[in-house]
Amino acid sequence: MTAQSVEQAAPTRRERLRAQTATEIKQVARQHLVAAGNVAGVQLRSVARDVGMTAPALYRYFPGLDELVLSMTVDLFDELIGEMEAARDSVEDEVASQLLAVSRAFRSWSVAHPAEFAMIFGTPAVSFGHGPVNECEEAGARFGTVFAQLFIRLWNEHPFAAPTDGDLGDTLSAEIAPYHEWLTVSLAPSMPKGAVIVFLEAWVKLYGVVALEVFGHLQWAIPDGEPLFERTLKTLSSDFGFPERYRPPKA
Amino acid sequence: MTAQSVEQAAPTRRERLRAQTATEIKQVARQHLVAAGNVAGVQLRSVARDVGMTAPALYRYFPGLDELVLSMTVDLFDELIGEMEAARDSVEDEVASQLLAVSRAFRSWSVAHPAEFAMIFGTPAVSFGHGPVNECEEAGARFGTVFAQLFIRLWNEHPFAAPTDGDLGDTLSAEIAPYHEWLTVSLAPSMPKGAVIVFLEAWVKLYGVVALEVFGHLQWAIPDGEPLFERTLKTLSSDFGFPERYRPPKA
Protein backbone atom coordinates (compact mmCIF):
# COMPACT_ATOMS: atom_id res chain seq x y z
CA MET A 1 0.00 0.00 0.00
CA THR A 2 2.73 2.43 0.98
CA ALA A 3 4.84 1.18 -1.88
CA GLN A 4 2.00 1.95 -4.24
CA SER A 5 1.68 5.40 -2.76
CA VAL A 6 5.36 6.03 -3.28
CA GLU A 7 5.11 4.82 -6.83
CA GLN A 8 2.20 7.17 -7.34
CA ALA A 9 4.29 10.04 -6.02
CA ALA A 10 7.27 9.06 -8.19
CA PRO A 11 5.80 7.92 -11.51
CA THR A 12 7.83 6.47 -14.30
CA ARG A 13 9.40 8.82 -16.75
CA ARG A 14 6.95 7.98 -19.52
CA GLU A 15 4.15 9.00 -17.20
CA ARG A 16 5.90 12.25 -16.39
CA LEU A 17 6.37 13.06 -20.07
CA ARG A 18 2.78 12.10 -20.73
CA ALA A 19 1.48 14.40 -17.99
CA GLN A 20 3.73 17.17 -19.21
CA THR A 21 2.38 16.84 -22.73
CA ALA A 22 -1.17 16.85 -21.42
CA THR A 23 -0.62 20.09 -19.55
CA GLU A 24 1.05 21.63 -22.59
CA ILE A 25 -2.00 20.70 -24.66
CA LYS A 26 -4.25 22.36 -22.14
CA GLN A 27 -2.05 25.45 -22.04
CA VAL A 28 -2.25 25.85 -25.81
CA ALA A 29 -5.99 25.21 -25.69
CA ARG A 30 -6.25 27.94 -23.07
CA GLN A 31 -4.46 30.34 -25.38
CA HIS A 32 -6.85 29.53 -28.20
CA LEU A 33 -9.77 29.97 -25.81
CA VAL A 34 -8.76 33.49 -24.80
CA ALA A 35 -7.80 34.40 -28.36
CA ALA A 36 -11.21 33.42 -29.72
CA GLY A 37 -13.13 34.60 -26.71
CA ASN A 38 -15.31 31.53 -26.44
CA VAL A 39 -15.03 27.80 -26.20
CA ALA A 40 -15.75 27.39 -29.91
CA GLY A 41 -12.26 28.71 -30.54
CA VAL A 42 -10.57 25.69 -29.03
CA GLN A 43 -10.34 23.25 -31.93
CA LEU A 44 -8.55 19.96 -32.09
CA ARG A 45 -6.60 20.55 -35.28
CA SER A 46 -5.36 24.05 -34.44
CA VAL A 47 -4.45 23.09 -30.89
CA ALA A 48 -2.58 20.07 -32.16
CA ARG A 49 -0.72 22.19 -34.73
CA ASP A 50 0.45 24.62 -32.04
CA VAL A 51 1.78 21.84 -29.84
CA GLY A 52 3.58 20.33 -32.84
CA MET A 53 1.35 17.34 -33.38
CA THR A 54 -1.56 16.28 -35.52
CA ALA A 55 -5.15 16.09 -34.38
CA PRO A 56 -5.40 12.31 -33.93
CA ALA A 57 -2.41 12.40 -31.60
CA LEU A 58 -4.45 14.31 -29.05
CA TYR A 59 -6.66 11.25 -28.67
CA ARG A 60 -3.77 9.59 -26.84
CA TYR A 61 -4.28 12.17 -24.09
CA PHE A 62 -7.99 12.97 -24.14
CA PRO A 63 -10.94 10.81 -25.26
CA GLY A 64 -12.21 13.72 -27.32
CA LEU A 65 -12.70 17.46 -27.53
CA ASP A 66 -15.42 17.52 -24.89
CA GLU A 67 -13.19 15.86 -22.34
CA LEU A 68 -10.39 18.31 -23.13
CA VAL A 69 -12.76 21.20 -22.49
CA LEU A 70 -13.98 19.50 -19.34
CA SER A 71 -10.47 19.05 -18.05
CA MET A 72 -9.75 22.69 -18.83
CA THR A 73 -12.82 23.70 -16.88
CA VAL A 74 -11.62 21.85 -13.81
CA ASP A 75 -8.23 23.51 -14.13
CA LEU A 76 -9.87 26.93 -14.42
CA PHE A 77 -11.82 26.28 -11.24
CA ASP A 78 -8.63 25.31 -9.45
CA GLU A 79 -6.86 28.39 -10.76
CA LEU A 80 -9.65 30.66 -9.55
CA ILE A 81 -9.74 28.88 -6.21
CA GLY A 82 -6.01 29.36 -5.91
CA GLU A 83 -6.27 33.07 -6.57
CA MET A 84 -9.03 33.41 -4.00
CA GLU A 85 -7.15 31.44 -1.37
CA ALA A 86 -3.99 33.43 -2.05
CA ALA A 87 -5.90 36.66 -1.60
CA ARG A 88 -7.42 35.32 1.60
CA ASP A 89 -4.04 34.38 3.02
CA SER A 90 -2.34 37.61 1.96
CA VAL A 91 -4.38 39.76 4.33
CA GLU A 92 -4.61 39.77 8.08
CA ASP A 93 -6.22 36.74 9.68
CA GLU A 94 -9.55 38.48 10.21
CA VAL A 95 -12.68 37.08 8.68
CA ALA A 96 -14.21 40.32 7.39
CA SER A 97 -11.04 41.41 5.65
CA GLN A 98 -10.64 37.95 4.21
CA LEU A 99 -14.17 37.94 2.84
CA LEU A 100 -13.54 41.25 1.12
CA ALA A 101 -10.23 40.02 -0.28
CA VAL A 102 -11.73 36.78 -1.58
CA SER A 103 -14.64 38.61 -3.17
CA ARG A 104 -12.31 41.05 -4.89
CA ALA A 105 -10.14 38.21 -6.09
CA PHE A 106 -13.22 36.53 -7.55
CA ARG A 107 -14.13 39.64 -9.52
CA SER A 108 -10.56 40.42 -10.56
CA TRP A 109 -10.02 36.96 -12.00
CA SER A 110 -13.41 37.03 -13.70
CA VAL A 111 -13.00 40.36 -15.47
CA ALA A 112 -9.42 39.49 -16.37
CA HIS A 113 -10.53 36.17 -17.89
CA PRO A 114 -13.97 36.68 -19.41
CA ALA A 115 -13.80 33.67 -21.71
CA GLU A 116 -12.77 31.40 -18.86
CA PHE A 117 -15.48 32.87 -16.63
CA ALA A 118 -18.08 32.12 -19.28
CA MET A 119 -16.87 28.52 -19.43
CA ILE A 120 -17.32 27.80 -15.74
CA PHE A 121 -20.13 30.18 -14.75
CA GLY A 122 -22.09 30.66 -17.94
CA THR A 123 -24.29 28.20 -19.73
CA PRO A 124 -23.04 24.74 -18.86
CA ALA A 125 -21.21 23.53 -21.96
CA VAL A 126 -22.29 19.96 -21.51
CA SER A 127 -25.79 19.32 -20.30
CA PHE A 128 -25.90 18.80 -16.58
CA GLY A 129 -26.48 15.19 -15.74
CA HIS A 130 -24.89 12.13 -14.30
CA GLY A 131 -21.66 11.66 -16.20
CA PRO A 132 -18.16 13.03 -16.36
CA VAL A 133 -19.67 16.39 -15.45
CA ASN A 134 -19.48 15.34 -11.83
CA GLU A 135 -15.80 16.11 -11.89
CA CYS A 136 -16.74 19.64 -12.89
CA GLU A 137 -19.47 19.98 -10.32
CA GLU A 138 -16.97 18.74 -7.78
CA ALA A 139 -14.66 21.58 -8.68
CA GLY A 140 -17.57 23.97 -8.38
CA ALA A 141 -18.25 22.64 -4.92
CA ARG A 142 -14.63 23.28 -3.95
CA PHE A 143 -15.05 26.81 -5.21
CA GLY A 144 -18.15 27.35 -3.13
CA THR A 145 -16.41 25.98 -0.08
CA VAL A 146 -13.92 28.83 -0.12
CA PHE A 147 -16.77 31.24 0.42
CA ALA A 148 -18.71 28.92 2.69
CA GLN A 149 -15.88 28.37 5.13
CA LEU A 150 -15.42 32.09 5.59
CA PHE A 151 -19.13 32.61 6.10
CA ILE A 152 -19.23 29.84 8.65
CA ARG A 153 -16.30 31.35 10.48
CA LEU A 154 -17.98 34.74 10.34
CA TRP A 155 -21.13 33.23 11.82
CA ASN A 156 -19.21 31.56 14.60
CA GLU A 157 -17.13 34.61 15.51
CA HIS A 158 -19.57 37.42 14.80
CA PRO A 159 -23.11 36.12 14.26
CA PHE A 160 -24.87 38.36 11.78
CA ALA A 161 -28.55 39.21 11.45
CA ALA A 162 -30.35 36.26 9.90
CA PRO A 163 -34.02 35.41 9.49
CA THR A 164 -35.49 32.85 11.82
CA ASP A 165 -36.86 29.58 10.55
CA GLY A 166 -40.32 31.10 10.82
CA ASP A 167 -39.32 34.05 8.65
CA LEU A 168 -38.15 31.77 5.87
CA GLY A 169 -41.49 30.21 5.15
CA ASP A 170 -42.24 26.54 4.80
CA THR A 171 -41.31 26.04 1.17
CA LEU A 172 -37.92 27.73 1.34
CA SER A 173 -37.23 26.05 4.65
CA ALA A 174 -37.98 22.68 3.09
CA GLU A 175 -35.90 23.42 -0.01
CA ILE A 176 -32.80 24.33 1.95
CA ALA A 177 -33.20 21.50 4.44
CA PRO A 178 -31.01 18.90 2.67
CA TYR A 179 -28.13 21.29 2.07
CA HIS A 180 -28.49 22.67 5.59
CA GLU A 181 -28.40 19.15 6.93
CA TRP A 182 -25.25 18.34 4.95
CA LEU A 183 -23.66 21.59 6.09
CA THR A 184 -24.51 20.89 9.71
CA VAL A 185 -22.94 17.46 9.83
CA SER A 186 -19.88 18.39 7.78
CA LEU A 187 -18.80 21.98 8.28
CA ALA A 188 -21.06 24.14 10.42
CA PRO A 189 -22.65 22.40 13.38
CA SER A 190 -24.57 25.38 14.74
CA MET A 191 -25.58 27.38 11.69
CA PRO A 192 -29.32 28.01 11.33
CA LYS A 193 -31.14 27.79 8.03
CA GLY A 194 -31.62 31.56 7.92
CA ALA A 195 -27.88 32.15 7.93
CA VAL A 196 -27.48 29.73 5.03
CA ILE A 197 -30.09 31.66 3.08
CA VAL A 198 -28.31 34.92 3.78
CA PHE A 199 -25.12 33.29 2.54
CA LEU A 200 -26.89 32.22 -0.65
CA GLU A 201 -28.29 35.68 -1.19
CA ALA A 202 -24.87 37.22 -0.80
CA TRP A 203 -23.51 34.82 -3.41
CA VAL A 204 -26.40 35.73 -5.71
CA LYS A 205 -25.53 39.42 -5.48
CA LEU A 206 -21.84 38.77 -5.99
CA TYR A 207 -22.46 36.50 -8.97
CA GLY A 208 -25.02 38.88 -10.45
CA VAL A 209 -22.85 41.95 -10.44
CA VAL A 210 -19.77 40.10 -11.72
CA ALA A 211 -21.57 38.07 -14.39
CA LEU A 212 -23.39 41.10 -15.73
CA GLU A 213 -20.12 42.99 -15.95
CA VAL A 214 -18.18 40.17 -17.57
CA PHE A 215 -20.93 39.42 -20.08
CA GLY A 216 -21.11 43.09 -20.99
CA HIS A 217 -24.75 43.33 -20.02
CA LEU A 218 -24.09 46.38 -17.84
CA GLN A 219 -22.28 48.53 -20.34
CA TRP A 220 -25.48 50.29 -21.36
CA ALA A 221 -25.47 51.94 -17.92
CA ILE A 222 -21.91 51.89 -16.63
CA PRO A 223 -18.72 51.25 -18.61
CA ASP A 224 -16.69 49.93 -15.68
CA GLY A 225 -18.16 47.55 -13.15
CA GLU A 226 -15.74 48.08 -10.30
CA PRO A 227 -17.46 51.02 -8.57
CA LEU A 228 -20.78 49.19 -8.51
CA PHE A 229 -19.00 46.06 -7.30
CA GLU A 230 -17.32 47.97 -4.48
CA ARG A 231 -20.66 49.46 -3.52
CA THR A 232 -22.05 45.93 -3.41
CA LEU A 233 -19.22 44.91 -1.11
CA LYS A 234 -19.95 47.92 1.08
CA THR A 235 -23.62 46.99 1.30
CA LEU A 236 -22.78 43.38 2.07
CA SER A 237 -20.40 44.52 4.80
CA SER A 238 -23.28 46.35 6.43
CA ASP A 239 -25.65 43.44 5.96
CA PHE A 240 -23.19 41.16 7.71
CA GLY A 241 -22.64 43.53 10.59
CA PHE A 242 -19.15 44.83 9.91
CA PRO A 243 -19.65 48.16 8.05
CA GLU A 244 -16.56 49.55 9.77
CA ARG A 245 -14.41 46.77 8.37
CA TYR A 246 -15.02 47.84 4.77
CA ARG A 247 -12.08 49.63 3.21
CA PRO A 248 -11.73 50.76 -0.39
CA PRO A 249 -9.40 48.50 -2.39
CA LYS A 250 -5.69 49.03 -2.02
CA ALA A 251 -5.29 50.56 -5.50
CA MET B 1 -45.34 59.23 -49.22
CA THR B 2 -48.66 57.93 -48.01
CA ALA B 3 -48.87 55.69 -51.04
CA GLN B 4 -45.51 54.23 -50.11
CA SER B 5 -46.69 53.71 -46.57
CA VAL B 6 -49.77 51.94 -47.85
CA GLU B 7 -47.63 49.77 -50.06
CA GLN B 8 -45.47 48.98 -47.06
CA ALA B 9 -48.55 48.03 -45.09
CA ALA B 10 -49.84 45.90 -47.97
CA PRO B 11 -46.77 44.22 -49.46
CA THR B 12 -46.89 42.18 -52.60
CA ARG B 13 -47.73 38.55 -52.30
CA ARG B 14 -44.17 37.41 -52.94
CA GLU B 15 -43.06 39.50 -49.99
CA ARG B 16 -45.76 37.98 -47.82
CA LEU B 17 -44.74 34.46 -48.75
CA ARG B 18 -41.12 35.39 -48.25
CA ALA B 19 -41.78 36.77 -44.78
CA GLN B 20 -43.88 33.73 -43.96
CA THR B 21 -41.08 31.40 -45.00
CA ALA B 22 -38.60 33.41 -42.93
CA THR B 23 -40.72 33.10 -39.80
CA GLU B 24 -41.19 29.38 -40.45
CA ILE B 25 -37.42 29.00 -40.69
CA LYS B 26 -37.03 30.76 -37.39
CA GLN B 27 -39.73 28.66 -35.78
CA VAL B 28 -38.00 25.44 -36.82
CA ALA B 29 -34.68 26.87 -35.67
CA ARG B 30 -36.30 27.62 -32.32
CA GLN B 31 -37.44 24.01 -32.03
CA HIS B 32 -33.92 22.79 -32.74
CA LEU B 33 -32.59 25.25 -30.17
CA VAL B 34 -34.78 23.96 -27.37
CA ALA B 35 -34.26 20.35 -28.43
CA ALA B 36 -30.48 20.65 -28.27
CA GLY B 37 -30.46 22.99 -25.30
CA ASN B 38 -27.92 25.39 -26.74
CA VAL B 39 -27.31 27.48 -29.80
CA ALA B 40 -24.97 24.88 -31.26
CA GLY B 41 -28.04 22.76 -31.94
CA VAL B 42 -29.40 25.13 -34.57
CA GLN B 43 -27.66 24.02 -37.76
CA LEU B 44 -28.30 25.14 -41.30
CA ARG B 45 -28.70 21.73 -42.88
CA SER B 46 -31.00 20.24 -40.24
CA VAL B 47 -33.15 23.36 -40.05
CA ALA B 48 -33.44 23.40 -43.84
CA ARG B 49 -34.42 19.73 -43.89
CA ASP B 50 -37.23 20.32 -41.39
CA VAL B 51 -38.64 23.20 -43.40
CA GLY B 52 -38.47 21.09 -46.55
CA MET B 53 -35.57 22.81 -48.23
CA THR B 54 -31.85 22.42 -48.63
CA ALA B 55 -29.23 24.40 -46.79
CA PRO B 56 -28.27 26.81 -49.59
CA ALA B 57 -31.90 27.86 -49.93
CA LEU B 58 -31.76 29.46 -46.49
CA TYR B 59 -29.25 31.95 -47.84
CA ARG B 60 -32.13 33.51 -49.78
CA TYR B 61 -33.56 34.52 -46.41
CA PHE B 62 -30.55 35.06 -44.15
CA PRO B 63 -27.00 36.09 -45.04
CA GLY B 64 -25.71 33.22 -42.92
CA LEU B 65 -26.13 31.22 -39.76
CA ASP B 66 -24.98 34.03 -37.51
CA GLU B 67 -27.62 36.39 -38.84
CA LEU B 68 -30.29 33.73 -38.37
CA VAL B 69 -29.26 33.35 -34.74
CA LEU B 70 -29.18 37.11 -34.35
CA SER B 71 -32.67 37.47 -35.75
CA MET B 72 -33.84 34.72 -33.42
CA THR B 73 -32.32 36.58 -30.48
CA VAL B 74 -34.24 39.72 -31.32
CA ASP B 75 -37.45 37.71 -31.58
CA LEU B 76 -36.77 36.11 -28.20
CA PHE B 77 -36.30 39.51 -26.63
CA ASP B 78 -39.58 40.65 -28.10
CA GLU B 79 -41.33 37.51 -26.87
CA LEU B 80 -40.01 38.03 -23.34
CA ILE B 81 -40.94 41.70 -23.45
CA GLY B 82 -44.43 40.74 -24.56
CA GLU B 83 -44.84 38.32 -21.67
CA MET B 84 -43.65 40.94 -19.20
CA GLU B 85 -45.93 43.62 -20.59
CA ALA B 86 -48.86 41.23 -20.62
CA ALA B 87 -48.22 40.38 -16.98
CA ARG B 88 -47.95 44.06 -16.17
CA ASP B 89 -51.25 44.86 -17.85
CA SER B 90 -53.08 41.88 -16.38
CA VAL B 91 -52.91 43.17 -12.81
CA GLU B 92 -54.34 46.28 -11.25
CA ASP B 93 -52.87 49.58 -12.38
CA GLU B 94 -50.66 49.94 -9.33
CA VAL B 95 -46.93 50.22 -9.71
CA ALA B 96 -45.86 47.88 -6.91
CA SER B 97 -48.13 45.08 -8.07
CA GLN B 98 -46.99 45.61 -11.62
CA LEU B 99 -43.33 45.42 -10.61
CA LEU B 100 -43.97 42.12 -8.88
CA ALA B 101 -45.91 40.79 -11.86
CA VAL B 102 -43.23 41.83 -14.35
CA SER B 103 -40.48 40.31 -12.22
CA ARG B 104 -42.35 37.03 -11.92
CA ALA B 105 -43.00 37.00 -15.66
CA PHE B 106 -39.28 37.48 -16.23
CA ARG B 107 -38.42 34.51 -14.08
CA SER B 108 -41.24 32.33 -15.41
CA TRP B 109 -40.21 32.82 -19.01
CA SER B 110 -36.55 32.29 -18.14
CA VAL B 111 -36.98 29.01 -16.31
CA ALA B 112 -39.45 27.80 -18.93
CA HIS B 113 -36.99 28.58 -21.74
CA PRO B 114 -33.49 28.00 -20.43
CA ALA B 115 -31.86 27.68 -23.84
CA GLU B 116 -33.42 30.90 -25.01
CA PHE B 117 -32.44 32.62 -21.78
CA ALA B 118 -28.86 31.55 -22.29
CA MET B 119 -28.91 33.01 -25.80
CA ILE B 120 -29.96 36.48 -24.76
CA PHE B 121 -28.58 36.76 -21.22
CA GLY B 122 -25.60 34.43 -21.24
CA THR B 123 -22.32 34.83 -23.00
CA PRO B 124 -22.88 37.07 -25.99
CA ALA B 125 -22.85 34.74 -28.97
CA VAL B 126 -21.20 37.27 -31.23
CA SER B 127 -18.54 39.46 -29.72
CA PHE B 128 -19.92 42.77 -28.64
CA GLY B 129 -18.87 45.52 -30.96
CA HIS B 130 -20.10 47.92 -33.55
CA GLY B 131 -21.90 45.80 -36.09
CA PRO B 132 -25.18 44.00 -36.60
CA VAL B 133 -25.17 43.34 -32.87
CA ASN B 134 -26.66 46.77 -32.39
CA GLU B 135 -30.00 45.37 -33.42
CA CYS B 136 -29.65 42.94 -30.55
CA GLU B 137 -28.50 45.55 -28.06
CA GLU B 138 -31.45 47.62 -29.18
CA ALA B 139 -33.79 44.80 -28.23
CA GLY B 140 -31.99 44.53 -24.90
CA ALA B 141 -32.58 48.22 -24.32
CA ARG B 142 -36.29 47.73 -25.00
CA PHE B 143 -36.26 44.95 -22.43
CA GLY B 144 -34.61 47.15 -19.84
CA THR B 145 -37.11 49.90 -20.52
CA VAL B 146 -39.98 47.73 -19.29
CA PHE B 147 -38.34 47.63 -15.88
CA ALA B 148 -37.06 51.18 -16.03
CA GLN B 149 -40.44 52.74 -16.77
CA LEU B 150 -41.97 51.04 -13.75
CA PHE B 151 -39.11 52.12 -11.52
CA ILE B 152 -39.42 55.68 -12.74
CA ARG B 153 -43.14 55.63 -12.07
CA LEU B 154 -42.47 54.17 -8.63
CA TRP B 155 -39.99 56.95 -7.93
CA ASN B 156 -42.45 59.63 -9.04
CA GLU B 157 -45.41 58.23 -7.10
CA HIS B 158 -43.70 56.77 -4.03
CA PRO B 159 -40.07 57.92 -3.79
CA PHE B 160 -38.01 55.19 -2.16
CA ALA B 161 -34.92 55.41 -0.02
CA ALA B 162 -31.95 56.15 -2.21
CA PRO B 163 -28.38 57.20 -1.47
CA THR B 164 -27.47 60.80 -2.01
CA ASP B 165 -24.90 61.83 -4.58
CA GLY B 166 -22.43 62.15 -1.74
CA ASP B 167 -23.10 58.59 -0.61
CA LEU B 168 -22.32 57.22 -4.05
CA GLY B 169 -18.74 58.33 -4.15
CA ASP B 170 -17.00 60.14 -6.95
CA THR B 171 -16.11 57.21 -9.17
CA LEU B 172 -19.53 55.59 -9.21
CA SER B 173 -21.15 59.01 -9.59
CA ALA B 174 -18.98 59.71 -12.60
CA GLU B 175 -19.62 56.25 -14.09
CA ILE B 176 -23.37 56.58 -13.95
CA ALA B 177 -23.39 60.20 -15.13
CA PRO B 178 -23.87 59.55 -18.87
CA TYR B 179 -26.71 57.09 -18.42
CA HIS B 180 -28.25 59.31 -15.75
CA GLU B 181 -28.01 62.23 -18.13
CA TRP B 182 -29.68 60.26 -20.93
CA LEU B 183 -32.38 59.06 -18.54
CA THR B 184 -33.00 62.59 -17.32
CA VAL B 185 -33.55 64.09 -20.75
CA SER B 186 -35.55 61.17 -22.13
CA LEU B 187 -37.62 59.45 -19.48
CA ALA B 188 -37.14 60.60 -15.90
CA PRO B 189 -36.57 64.32 -15.45
CA SER B 190 -36.28 64.35 -11.69
CA MET B 191 -34.59 61.06 -10.82
CA PRO B 192 -31.38 61.38 -8.81
CA LYS B 193 -28.32 59.27 -9.49
CA GLY B 194 -28.81 57.34 -6.27
CA ALA B 195 -32.20 56.07 -7.40
CA VAL B 196 -30.68 54.88 -10.67
CA ILE B 197 -28.06 52.96 -8.74
CA VAL B 198 -30.74 51.38 -6.56
CA PHE B 199 -32.53 50.39 -9.77
CA LEU B 200 -29.34 48.83 -11.12
CA GLU B 201 -28.77 46.92 -7.89
CA ALA B 202 -32.30 45.56 -7.99
CA TRP B 203 -31.73 44.36 -11.56
CA VAL B 204 -28.47 42.76 -10.46
CA LYS B 205 -30.25 40.79 -7.74
CA LEU B 206 -33.05 39.76 -10.07
CA TYR B 207 -30.65 38.69 -12.80
CA GLY B 208 -28.39 36.90 -10.35
CA VAL B 209 -31.05 34.74 -8.79
CA VAL B 210 -32.69 33.89 -12.12
CA ALA B 211 -29.47 33.27 -14.03
CA LEU B 212 -28.08 31.04 -11.29
CA GLU B 213 -31.29 29.02 -11.27
CA VAL B 214 -31.55 28.71 -15.05
CA PHE B 215 -27.90 27.78 -15.44
CA GLY B 216 -28.28 25.14 -12.73
CA HIS B 217 -25.61 26.74 -10.58
CA LEU B 218 -27.89 26.74 -7.55
CA GLN B 219 -28.94 23.12 -7.55
CA TRP B 220 -26.16 22.15 -5.15
CA ALA B 221 -28.07 24.08 -2.46
CA ILE B 222 -31.71 24.25 -3.54
CA PRO B 223 -33.44 22.16 -6.21
CA ASP B 224 -36.14 24.74 -7.02
CA GLY B 225 -35.35 28.42 -7.33
CA GLU B 226 -38.81 29.83 -6.84
CA PRO B 227 -38.82 30.12 -3.03
CA LEU B 228 -35.51 31.97 -3.06
CA PHE B 229 -36.79 34.15 -5.88
CA GLU B 230 -39.94 34.98 -3.97
CA ARG B 231 -37.86 35.84 -0.93
CA THR B 232 -35.80 38.15 -3.14
CA LEU B 233 -38.99 39.85 -4.30
CA LYS B 234 -40.07 40.23 -0.69
CA THR B 235 -36.76 41.82 0.23
CA LEU B 236 -36.90 44.13 -2.77
CA SER B 237 -40.42 45.14 -1.81
CA SER B 238 -39.11 46.23 1.56
CA ASP B 239 -36.12 47.98 0.02
CA PHE B 240 -38.44 49.98 -2.21
CA GLY B 241 -40.75 50.93 0.58
CA PHE B 242 -43.79 48.79 -0.10
CA PRO B 243 -43.41 45.68 2.11
CA GLU B 244 -47.18 45.55 2.58
CA ARG B 245 -47.73 45.32 -1.18
CA TYR B 246 -45.92 42.00 -1.43
CA ARG B 247 -48.21 39.05 -1.86
CA PRO B 248 -47.27 35.45 -2.51
CA PRO B 249 -47.85 34.42 -6.14
CA LYS B 250 -51.36 33.49 -7.16
CA ALA B 251 -50.58 29.81 -7.55
Add this chain to the structure above:
DNA sequence: CGATGTTCGCGAACGCTGTTCACCCTGGCG
Protein backbone atom coordinates in the same frame (compact mmCIF):
# COMPACT_ATOMS: atom_id res chain seq x y z
C1' DC C 1 -51.36 35.85 -74.77
C1' DG C 2 -46.30 35.71 -75.06
C1' DA C 3 -41.71 37.49 -73.88
C1' DT C 4 -38.75 39.07 -70.15
C1' DG C 5 -36.36 39.47 -66.02
C1' DT C 6 -36.33 38.58 -61.14
C1' DT C 7 -36.69 35.33 -57.45
C1' DC C 8 -36.37 30.77 -55.56
C1' DG C 9 -34.61 26.35 -54.77
C1' DC C 10 -31.39 22.68 -55.84
C1' DG C 11 -27.08 19.86 -56.61
C1' DA C 12 -22.30 19.98 -56.63
C1' DA C 13 -18.31 21.50 -54.72
C1' DC C 14 -14.77 23.66 -51.36
C1' DG C 15 -12.63 24.01 -47.01
C1' DC C 16 -13.21 23.12 -42.50
C1' DT C 17 -14.46 20.36 -38.30
C1' DG C 18 -14.23 15.99 -34.88
C1' DT C 19 -13.28 11.28 -35.08
C1' DT C 20 -11.62 6.50 -36.52
C1' DC C 21 -8.40 3.36 -38.35
C1' DA C 22 -4.18 1.12 -40.06
C1' DC C 23 0.42 1.76 -40.02
C1' DC C 24 5.14 3.00 -38.38
C1' DC C 25 8.63 4.13 -35.34
C1' DT C 26 10.79 4.57 -31.05
C1' DG C 27 11.82 3.89 -26.03
C1' DG C 28 11.84 0.88 -22.07
C1' DC C 29 11.52 -3.84 -20.31
C1' DG C 30 12.51 -8.88 -19.94
Add this chain to the structure above:
DNA sequence: CGCCAGGGTGAACAGCGTTCGCGAACATCG
Protein backbone atom coordinates in the same frame (compact mmCIF):
# COMPACT_ATOMS: atom_id res chain seq x y z
C1' DC D 1 19.32 -8.47 -28.00
C1' DG D 2 14.33 -9.03 -29.01
C1' DC D 3 10.02 -7.66 -28.09
C1' DC D 4 6.09 -4.93 -27.47
C1' DA D 5 3.24 -1.35 -25.58
C1' DG D 6 2.70 3.47 -26.47
C1' DG D 7 3.11 7.82 -29.14
C1' DG D 8 2.56 9.89 -33.59
C1' DT D 9 1.17 10.08 -38.53
C1' DG D 10 -1.55 10.14 -42.89
C1' DA D 11 -5.67 8.78 -45.03
C1' DA D 12 -10.34 8.54 -44.74
C1' DC D 13 -15.36 9.41 -43.30
C1' DA D 14 -19.32 12.02 -42.00
C1' DG D 15 -20.87 16.35 -41.07
C1' DC D 16 -20.65 21.38 -40.91
C1' DG D 17 -21.17 26.50 -43.17
C1' DT D 18 -20.73 28.53 -47.41
C1' DT D 19 -20.35 29.57 -52.61
C1' DC D 20 -21.49 28.93 -57.30
C1' DG D 21 -24.06 27.77 -61.56
C1' DC D 22 -28.12 26.08 -63.35
C1' DG D 23 -33.16 25.25 -64.03
C1' DA D 24 -37.80 26.21 -62.93
C1' DA D 25 -41.47 29.11 -61.33
C1' DC D 26 -43.20 33.49 -60.84
C1' DA D 27 -44.63 38.51 -61.58
C1' DT D 28 -44.46 42.08 -64.81
C1' DC D 29 -44.78 44.41 -69.29
C1' DG D 30 -45.55 44.77 -74.40
